[in-house]
Amino acid sequence: xxxxxxxxxxxxxxxxxxxxxxxxxxxxxxxxxxxxxxxxxxxxxxxxxxxxxxxxxxxxxxxxxxxxxxxxxxxxxxxxxxxxxxxxxxxxxxxxxxxxxxxxxxxxxxxxxxxxxxxxxxxxxxxxxxxxxxxxxxxxxxxxxxxxxxxxxxxxxxxxxxxxxxxxxxxxxxxxxxxxxxxxxxxxxxxxxxxxxxxxxxxxxxxxxxxxxxxxxxxxxxxxxxxxxxxxxxxxxxxxxxxxxxx
Numbered sequence: 492x493x494x495x496x497x498x499x500x501x502x503x504x505x506x507x508x509x510x511x512x513x514x515x516x517x518x519x520x521x522x523x524x525x526x527x528x529x530x531x532x533x534x535x536x537x538x539x540x541x542x543x544x545x546x547x548x549x550x551x552x553x554x555x556x557x558x559x560x561x562x563x564x565x566x567x568x569x570x571x572x573x574x575x576x577x578x579x580x581x582x583x584x585x586x587x588x589x590x591x592x593x594x595x596x597x598x599x600x601x602x603x604x605x606x607x608x609x610x611x612x613x614x615x616x617x618x619x620x621x622x623x624x625x626x627x628x629x630x631x632x633x634x635x636x637x638x639x640x641x642x643x644x645x646x647x648x649x650x651x652x653x654x655x656x657x658x659x660x661x662x663x664x665x666x667x668x669x670x671x672x673x674x675x676x677x678x679x680x681x682x683x684x685x686x687x688x689x690x691x692x693x694x695x696x697x698x699x700x701x702x703x704x705x706x707x708x709x710x711x712x713x714x715x716x717x718x719x720x721x722x723x724x725x726x727x728x729x730x731x732x733x734x735x736x737x738x
Contacts, residue, residue: 546726554597609668617640633672658695677698
């Protein structure tokens with residue numbers, strides 16, 4: 492059983508290697524020869540699907556910033572994360588504290604892209620959060636996803652250009668959320684959807700004042716008021732921009 496493989500582009504020392512899975516190309520990290528050998532030899536006896544095998548290998552090529560207390564990848568390729576105590580990304584605004592110890596599993600980003608993931612979590616305590624992040628430095632980043640505040644889940648976006656801002660939209664019902672960040676024409680376009688196959692909705696259009704160096708992008712989880720928040724991530728992808736216009 493073989494997967495369809497395409498090398499999308501080369502970025503510094505990383506190859507963006509796409510493998511067709513339904514309607515998108517999955518990113519397979521920075522060791523293409525190793526990765527392609529693994530993918531092209533997939534089959535029984537472990538009874539994993541090709542997509543699950545790709546996802547498992549994909550997570551392994553990414554690197555942790557602030558590793559969590561526990562993480563694991565199950566047989567269908569879903570990544571589970573359990574947070575350390577009082578972790579967060581925030582810079583100054585209103586609350587006065589500066590935190591840069593949230594958990595990120597990420598990879599280097601090209602100049603334009605769409606980054607997306609499906610995720611869920613056991614949101615129970617104030618500020619429990621999970622989603623995506625694009626990060627250039629401790630004071631230049633965007634995180635977006637679901638955050639628990641005022642006793643409910645909110646679609647949350649924080650943009651940090653030196654200091655952090657915060658926007659939040661109450662969402663229902665419970666269950667997985669899909670979120671994506673597209674970088675195009677120097678801007679970041681953030682979209683979400685609540686159920687598989689539903690229409691993508693706009694959450695934010697933003698910029699980062701500093702994109703110095705090579706930014707990283709990936710999944711993010713934090714729990715500013717406790718330890719042990721659990722989140723699950725699946726269908727992570729990094730592709731060329733999936734949109735070319737914004738209305």
